[in-house]
Amino acid sequence: MIKWAGWTLVLCGAAHTLGALTVEKAARHAGTWFSGGLWHEDLAQMSPAGSAYWLSMDSFGPPLAVIGLIVVWLDRRGITPPAFIAWTLGIWTVVDAVVQPFTPWPLGVLAIVLLLAGTRRAARHDAPAPRAGLPR
Template identity: 65%
Template structure:
């Protein structure tokens, strides 16, 4: 379950970033980005180049790729990812769904649930066996 969660998180982040750059044509503003056009841009009156930047390159997509790959890296080494990762992503996904309505955010919520269930199963499997009862009743 942890492996599936890691892949879902990484793929979600990669898909968001790549689709924003291509389908939403955010990459067409790269000249503005690297030309310094965003340096004095007003965030409250965001230009189309700035909006494209925040939708793609500086969005949550790249950090989600890192989080997903980190979960996979931990899993391959037999380390259970800490539950705060799942809880944080889950709360964020629920808030995103409430704010945006129908969106792909439930994929992150599913990944969060998979992480929590996988961590719980791993904890249960690694729990030490109860000590043998050495006292005998008369």
């Protein structure tokens, strides 16, 4: 479950970033990005190049993919990811679903449910068995 949660997070982060760069054509502004064209950008009145940068490279897509890769890395080593990762992403996903209901937030919910179920299952397996004959 944890592995699938991690790969789902990687998919969401990578798809968002690559989709913004290609389908939304954000990459056509790369010349402006790398020439210092955003250095004095006013966030209240973003240029098309600034908006494209925030949609793609400066979005939460790249860090979400990294979080997913960390979850997969931990799972491969038999380390259970901390539940706060799932809870934090869950809060972020709920806000996203309320603000932008027509985004693929259900994939985030799927990853979070898988991650929480996997961490819970791992916690049950790692819990020490009660000793016979000793009071609890």
